[in-house]
Every structure is written in structure tokens, then in C-alpha cells.
Amino acid sequence: MELSHIAKDLNLKIKCGEELLGRDVSGGYVGDLLSDVMANSKEGNLWITRQTHQNIVAVASLKDLAGIVLVQGKEPDVDALEKASKEGIPILVTELSSFDVAGKLYTLLS
Amino acid sequence: MLGRNSISFKKRMNFVGVCLYNILLKSSRDRVTGIHFFQEMIVTLFDIIDILDAKVLVGRDQLNMEVRTAFSADLLSDVLAFAKAGSLLLTGLTNPQIVRTSSILDIAAIVLVRGKVAPDETLRLADELNIPILSTRYILFETSGRLYEHGIKGCVEKVGRDDYVSL
Amino acid sequence: MSFNYEQSFTIQGGNFTDAGVVSVFIKRTLQKMGIPSEILRRVAIATYESEINIISYARIGIIYIRVTPENIIINIDDEGPGIENIELAMRAGYSTADEKIREMGFGAGMGIPNIINCSDDFKLTSEVSKGTHLRILININTN
Ligand SMILES: Nc1ncnc2c1ncn2[C@@H]1O[C@H](COP(=O)(O)OP(=O)(O)OP(=O)(O)O)[C@@H](O)[C@H]1O
Ligand SMILES: [Mg+2]
Numbered sequence: 501m502e503l504s505h506i507a508k509d510l511n512l513k514i515k516c517g518e519e520l521l522g523r524d525v526s527g528g529y530v531g532d533l534l535s536d537v538m539a540n541s542k543e544g545n546l547w548i549t550r551q552t553h554q555n556i557v558a559v560a561s562l563k564d565l566a567g568i569v570l571v572q573g574k575e576p577d578v579d580a581l582e583k584a585s586k587e588g589i590p591i592l593v594t595e596l597s598s599f600d601v602a603g604k605l606y607t608l609l610s
Numbered sequence: 611m612l613g614r615n616s617i618s619f620k621k622r623m624n625f626v627g628v629c630l631y632n633i634l635l636k637s638s639r640d641r642v643t644g645i646h647f648f649q650e651m652i653v654t655l656f657d658i659i660d661i662l663d664a665k666v667l668v669g670r671d672q673l674n675m676e677v678r679t680a681f682s683a684d685l686l687s688d689v690l691a692f693a694k695a696g697s698l699l700l701t702g703l704t705n706p707q708i709v710r711t712s713s714i715l716d717i718a719a720i721v722l723v724r725g726k727v728a729p730d731e732t733l734r735l736a737d738e739l740n741i742p743i744l745s746t747r748y749i750l751f752e753t754s755g756r757l758y759e760h761g762i763k764g765c766v767e768k769v770g771r772d773d774y775v776s777l
Numbered sequence: 778m779s780f781n782y783e784q785s786f787t788i789q790g791g792n793f794t795d796a797g798v799v800s801v802f803i804k805r806t807l808q809k810m811g812i813p814s815e816i817l818r819r820v821a822i823a824t825y826e827s828e829i830n831i832i833s834y835a836r837i838g839i840i841y842i843r844v845t846p847e848n849i850i851i852n853i854d855d856e857g858p859g860i861e862n863i864e865l866a867m868r869a870g871y872s873t874a875d876e877k878i879r880e881m882g883f884g885a886g887m888g889i890p891n892i893i894n895c896s897d898d899f900k901l902t903s904e905v906s907k908g909t910h911l912r913i914l915i916n917i918n919t920n
Contacts, residue, residue, distance in 0.1 A: 527751070528751040528755070529750075529751050530682055530749070530750040530751045530754060531684060531750060532683060532684035532685045532688075536684065536702055540724065540749065548751070550683070550685060550688055550885075552870075596764065596766075597681065597682070597764040598682040598683060598750075598754065598764075599682040599700065599754045599758065599762075599764035599765075600758070600763075600764035602682060602750070602751050602754035602755050602758065603754055603755055603757070603758025603759070603764065604758070605751075606751065606752070606754065606756070606758060606759065607755070607758065607759060610755075684882065685882050685885050686881070686882035686883055687883050687884065687885035687888065687891075688885060689882075690887065690888075690891055691891045691894075695814075695818065701882075703881075705882070706794075707796060707797065707881050707882060707883075708882070710796065710797030710798075710801055710825075711797070711825070713797075713804070714797065714800060714804060714821045714822060714825045715821075715822070716814075731794075739801070
């Protein structure tokens, strides 16, 4: 499913990478430990997390993730945003919790 | 929350609802429709074992426990700041602190994801503090999604006053 | 209802194995006294966050709790590095936690803001390379 469709359906706010929302999302991944996401996420996953520092961009980039959703009203750190724009990783934000974002995305994808 | 002995009329009706729901669930794949029939879903740990194909690591005697909300996190800092009493904690962490944190917050039960097996000290502590632990092989995303589909709601609760928080 | 109770607990810095033991004990004790659950939750969270902070950052600390019919006072004193910039430490998201603390699932910089949220009155003072002092007041509202 196209990322733009998900963003619209879940009412996600786009922080960067608006031009990349045509990307296909293969599934979701919820995780707040970078080592776990490095090890277990799959290409094309939309990553749902509460981490906001710039390392999330490196992980998303290395694992070819479709994008990052920050939960519970968290905003990306300034350098995370800069890096994400440069490396082409969309970052979206929501007030919802990880559980609710995952639930809604899961329902949407199935 | 766990008042199994004092079954009110509402609870009985809910029970009927759950039975009907379970029949619906088994007879058709259309789970979401089932949810809309009954405003408030009651899901027990027994149901959750089914939904998540989970193993019970601690708390075999508490599987009748009912839950309505869940919190998914790998950070106890967030659990402490946001998780509501009586919720399920879904996490990839396995250290004893998940149990002490749950005890402090009155978390109903813990679900370990990605087939994690907790170390002995965690299991012992959970047994001592009466907190059931289940383990599922699904990732946190799938675990959250499946429970959401079965009517479990997310929870973000702020404790006490709000006027200090400066993000 | 009238509550009267006081007790002190020593917390050893670096003792991650027992992190939370004291707070769980305090919670149980207050629960048996019949403290309302909403108050109980706030006391438990505030002491737990403080206990974790002593274990994470200080050499040794004391948690003192006093319950009166009107309120609950928690004093936390530790010997340790102290906090250089208190304003910063009170901000959500600020943390100097090391890898060990993060692996346990802590270190998101939410502890002190969470303590503040749980308190009716809160005071944090610190002297660098001496220690940190926290005073938490939680009212017992019986109306
Ligand atoms: N008792 C203490 N002694 C020295 N420094 C402290 C103490 N308590 C807190 N700090 C400092 O204040 C920072 C913020 O503390 P706080 O409890 O808010 O967050 P944290 O411990 O980093 O993460 P969390 O509590 O969310 O797990 C800490 O990272 C540390 O630098
Ligand atoms: Mg802390």
C-alpha cells in the first residue's frame, strides 16, 4: 500500500519526505531499540517508534525502510530531520500510541 | 477489574457477547464485524493466548483475567509515563525491571514478543508479584495489530498534573 | 481515615538487581493502610523513578517517606555527582544515561518530569559532586 494512503488514513503529519510518499509499504514494524530494528525489520516496513534522535535515520536508511512514524506527539530532533531530508527517509508524526498506530495500520493492510 | 465473583448484569451480557463473538470469530474470517456488535469487548488472557498463539510463562492460575487496554513499548521510561493501570504490556524487553515496573503501575499482564523467553529471575519475580507473563512469536507490530482487531484499545494516560511538562 | 507512618530506606547506587524493591515495598505498605489507589499510584511512580535514578547515577541514597492524615512527604537524598543543570534535568527528553541503563529500558529523560507530574509540590536541589535532594509532596484528598 502506498505511504501517502496510509498517512491520509491514519491522519499522520508529514515532517519531511513529502515527495517520497508514493513509496510502497510492505508492512509495519514497532520497536524502540535500534539493535532490534536493525536485526528484525524488513525492507519496505513503516517503522513505528518513540525514538527521535538522528540514529533512527541511519537505521531506516540501512534497512531500506519505507519511513518512520513518531508516536505520542514526539517531534524529530533537528539533526534527525536534516539527515532524513538528505537521505530520503520520510518522517511522519502522530499523537497516537505505538499500539494504536500499529493496530490501525495492521487493519488497513489486512 | 478482576471481579469474577461479582458478575453484574452488564458483565453477564458482555459474557454472552463474548461467546457470540467467539462463535462469529470461529465461523467467519470477518473479525472486525464482530467487534461492532458489542460496544465493550471483554478479552481474557485465555482469548489472548488464542489470538497470539502464545505460551504461558507465569500465571497459569490467572488466565481468566480480563483486559481492555494495552501499551506497546521497549522503553520502561515511557511505560511509567503513559501506561494505564490494568493494561497489558507488550514488549521486547525481558529483564526483571519489566515486572517491577508492572507492579508499580498495576499492569495486568506482560506479553513478550518475538518468541522471547525471560531469564529465570524475571520469571521468579513475576511469580512472586503475581504478574502473568505470556510469550508470543509474533513481532510487536503483529501482536499489537491482532489485539487491536479483537477490540483491545491503546492507552496513553497522563498521571497527575500536566502543567510542568516542557518538551 | 487517619494515616500515620514513616520509614527510611537505603538505596545502593549501581545495584540494578534490586532496582525497584523499595518502591514495590512502599506501595504494598501504603496499599495495606488503605491509601486511595490514585494517590498510591502517584507515590509508587515517584518513588520508583527516584529509586532508579539513585541506582543509575548516585553512590548511595536514602528514601524517607512520611504519611500523615493530610499528605505524603517523600524526601530523597543521595551522595553522588549531583546535577549540574537542574532546569535541563527537569526537561522531558534530557538524559545522560549510559548504555547499561538504556539496555534496561530506562534513560529516556522522562523520570523527573514524571515525578513532577505525580507531585502536588516538588523541589529539586543539588550540589555538584556532592549529591542531589528531592522533596515530593502528595496530598491525600479524601473528598
Ligand atoms: N540522583 C541523581 N544524581 C545525579 N544525576 C541525576 C540524578 N537524577 C537524575 N539525574 C540526571 O538528570 C537526568 C534526567 O533524569 P530523568 O530521571 O528525568 O531521566 P533519565 O533517568 O535519564 O531517564 P528515565 O528516567 O526516563 O529512564 C539524568 O539523565 C541524569 O543526568
Ligand atoms: Mg530517571
